[in-house]
Amino acid sequence: MIKINLLPREEQKRKISVKIPQAVTVTLMILVAVGMWAYWRSLKGELERLRVDSAGIRSEIARAKQIVQLVEQYERDKKQLKDRLTLIQGLISAQGSAVRLLDGISQAVPDDVWLVGIAKVSGRLVLQGYASSHFAVANLMLALERLKPRIVSVELSVIERQIHENKPVERFEIVAGLPG
Numbered sequence: 001m002i003k004i005n006l007l008p009r010e011e012q013k014r015k016i017s018v019k020i021p022q023a024v025t026v027t028l029m030i031l032v033a034v035g036m037w038a039y040w041r042s043l044k045g046e047l048e049r050l051r052v053d054s055a056g057i058r059s060e061i062a063r064a065k066q067i068v069q070l071v072e073q074y075e076r077d078k079k080q081l082k083d084r085l086t087l088i089q090g091l092i093s094a095q096g097s098a099v100r101l102l103d104g105i106s107q108a109v110p111d112d113v114w115l116v117g118i119a120k121v122s123g124r125l126v127l128q129g130y131a132s133s134h135f136a137v138a139n140l141m142l143a144l145e146r147l148k149p150r151i152v153s154v155e156l157s158v159i160e161r162q163i164h165e166n167k168p169v170e171r172f173e174i175v176a177g178l179p180g
Contacts, residue, residue, distance in 0.1 A: 108143030
């Protein structure tokens with residue numbers, strides 16, 4: 001017996017299946033591989049560029065360190081020169097007062113007085129010498145008193161009569177106070 005189905009056909013939902021040919025898959029795989037290779041090349045180029053930049057920056061840092069060392073050396077030299085200049089100016093000012101003091105003493109010494117020693121002891125000036133008389137020593141002391149800004153006080157410390165080359169002379173020691 002033959003059966004014939006007269007009922008309308010039930011439509012079955014068809015699944016659409018698209019078959020991708022193998023050539024497309026292979027092409028897609030090749031494109032992905034080429035893309036990955038291109039990305040790798042760009043990363044490799046970027047890495048090389050960064051290495052070159054890093055080397056450049058390192059050399060720039062080395063040059064900057066040398067410049068910093070030169071600047072530090074310059075600052076040390078500048079400070080040393082300023083210290084020397086200050087010292088020299090102090091010596092010049094001190095020398096000036098000492099030179100003026102000795103010049104004043106040389107002008108104050110009368111003709112009949114001769115000095116054998118001048119020393120600075122504990123902030124005081126000690127003058128030792130010989131004179132032909134007491135009056136010559138007194139004249140010297142008066143002349144030293146006139147050097148008032150450079151000498152603040154004049155005192156006779158020692159005076160004694162001695163014989164020098166068969167002539168009587170007065171050996172003296174005068175102590176003069178210095179300012180400061």
